[in-house]
Amino acid sequence: MMPTPQDEIAVQRAYDQVADTYANHFRSTEPELPVDLGMIELFASFLPSGKRVLDAGCGAGRMMPVLATFGCQVEGVDFPPEMIRRARQGLGRLLTSVGMTEVARLERAAASHERTGQAVLIARA
Structure with missing residues (x-):
């Protein structure tokens, strides 16, 4: 069952x-185990020079x-504005963006990254 817009708003407000x-x-x-961080390092090692990564759900x-x-080169996106505010507070040099409208952009970015040999990391539940 697909979430309703009301469900998405409730989740956003909770976060x-x-x-x-x-x-x-x-x-x-x-909270990450050493093996989790090792997998991130391994993931990054497979990327070409100039490694652009989209952390969706940052x-x-x-x-x-x-x-x-x-x-x-990391770009983080998420849809709760307050989480993005906190990301920007601590990571001003790293681009972050927010909004459910980002989903379509993320899908286009993932397709673009696949074509250009870049990567999209979506690692959170």
Whole structure:
């Protein structure tokens, strides 16, 4: 069953309400296991020079600096505005954007990245 627009709004509001608590509690990669971070590093190692990565569902952006450390040019997108606000607070140099309208753009970006040998990382539930 497809989520309704009301469901999407409810999810967005819920994430907006916990954005500061979440971002303050998970400031970097504390919740990730070493094997998870190893998979991210391995993922980045397969990308060509100039590694552009789209972190779809970036939340407060805690994985974006990790990807940047591995030489990736990272763009983060998510749909709760408060999560993006927190990502921008801590990661001003990394581009972030917000909005459900981003979904179509993400699909186009993924197709474009596939054609150009770039990558899209979608790693969160």
